Amino acid sequence: MNFNNTNFPSPNSFSRYTSLDTIEWNCISHLLNSTSKHAENIWKLLADDTQDALFKPLLTREEKTKLIYMGTDMSTTRKVFMLPYIDDKWDNQGSRIDIYVDRIVPQNHLTSVVNVVFEVICHNKVLNIYSDADPENPNFCALWDSKKSKKPIPTNPLELKKVTVQEWDKFIDANDLDFIEMGGNYFVVKSGSEQTGYEIVTLLKNRATTLVKCLLALFNGTMVNGVGQFIHDTTLSPYAVTKSAIWGSGGFVGHIIVMSSLISGVSQNANLGY
Numbered sequence: 001m002n003f004n005n006t007n008f009p010s011p012n013s014f015s016r017y018t019s020l021d022t023i024e025w026n027c028i029s030h031l032l033n034s035t036s037k038h039a040e041n042i043w044k045l046l047a048d049d050t051q052d053a054l055f056k057p058l059l060t061r062e063e064k065t066k067l068i069y070m071g072t073d074m075s076t077t078r079k080v081f082m083l084p085y086i087d088d089k090w091d092n093q094g095s096r097i098d099i100y101v102d103r104i105v106p107q108n109h110l111t112s113v114v115n116v117v118f119e120v121i122c123h124n125k126v127l128n129i130y131s132d133a134d135p136e137n138p139n140f141c142a143l144w145d146s147k148k149s150k151k152p153i154p155t156n157p158l159e160l161k162k163v164t165v166q167e168w169d170k171f172i173d174a175n176d177l178d179f180i181e182m183g184g185n186y187f188v189v190k191s192g193s194e195q196t197g198y199e200i201v202t203l204l205k206n207r208a209t210t211l212v213k214c215l216l217a218l219f220n221g222t223m224v225n226g227v228g229q230f231i232h233d234t235t236l237s238p239y240a241v242t243k244s245a246i247w248g249s250g251g252f253v254g255h256i257i258v259m260s261s262l263i264s265g266v267s268q269n270a271n272l273g274y
Contacts, residue, residue, distance in 0.1 A: 014109050018265030019226055020101065023116060024082040026226040027099050031080075031218065032064055038214040042097070043067070045211055046079040049094040049126045053207075085121055085247050093123040093251075095207060097215070102258065103239060111264050113237050116230070118215050118257040121247055122208040131205045208254040212242060219259055228261040236260045 019026075031039055043059045046067055050056075069078040076092035085098055098119035106112045220232045232240050237260040245256050 015106075015112065015264045017104075017112070017263060020104075020114065020263060020265075023101055023114065023227050023261075024099050026224055027116065027118075027219070028068060028080055028082070030222070030224045032061070032068075034218060036218060038217040042211060042214045042218070045129070045207055045214075046095050046097065051128060052130050054129060054131070054210075084117075085119060085252075093125050095120075095122040095126065095211065097121070097211070103237075104263075105237065107262075111262055113260050114263045115237055115239050115258050115260050118219075118259065119245075120208050120211045120215065120254040120257065121252050122211070122254050124251045124253055127207050127253070129205050129207045129210065212255045212257060215257060216242070224261075228263065230259045230261050232257070232259050236262075 031042065040058050041054060043064050044053050044056055047053075047059055047063065048056050066077070067079040069081045076094075079094070079096045081096065081098045083098060083100055085096070096119075098117070098121065100117055101114060102117045103115040104112050105115070216232055219230045221229065223229050232242070234240055237258070240258050240260045242255055242257045244253070246253050
């Protein structure tokens with residue numbers, strides 16, 4: 001059927017999806033080049049399978065690049081892939097992220113909604129991680145008053161666990177602090193006539209959930225070079241949701257994130273230069 005005999009425009013006005021085959025790599029490139037805490041924590045959690053992964057030094061660009069699967073082997077040292085999890089030989093008791101194009105839903109002859117999947121896969125034996133004190137949380141502040149030049153409380157739970165009840169009481173006495181109220185995730189102390197609220201730092205996090213949070217924070221609403229703006233919102237696509245999943249019988253669990261972006265790429269002619 002010749003659509004030129006209908007209300008459709010000439011062939012050179014149709015979308016040629018010119019950037020479709022670069023989406024996966026551009027997402028990885030965005031993750032690789034970002035210096036945000038969310039991106040840095042993603043690389044830490046992928047590279048280190050220990051519970052204190054978030055407290056390890058930042059990875060170098062070379063170290064990050066070595067975690068990306070380049071298509072030459074399925075080594076368990078690779079942690080970022082541009083394909084779904086399909087290889088049972090990948091039996092690393094660690095974590096990985098898979099990024100790939102899923103549904104392409106045309107809106108019209110010019111624009112389509114492209115759904116991109118981010119699979120977060122973790123082995124159940126490495127799920128529990130120690131939590132860092134997130135400075136991006138506006139409710140968090142150190143227990144020692146910085147105005148008095150006191151040493152801030154250690155944010156690494158490995159250090160916090162060493163504080164005994166007796167030592168904590170000594171700290172309260174030495175700083176003239178008294179508990180006046182305590183809730184499920186906060187407490188209020190007083191020093192003289194002043195009252196200050198503090199958040200209780202979560203000691204344990206789920207590695208998979210933390211990776212999901214970091215990916216959403218990094219990509220949602222972000223303009224990714226060569227792709228467009230990613231949106232985790234069902235107003236653009238009903239498939240743009242996050243759900244839990246289990247992979248095979250090897251103990252791998254995690255989440256499937258779907259983000260959407262509009263794609264066009266109208267070419268000058270129907271042959272696209274070929």
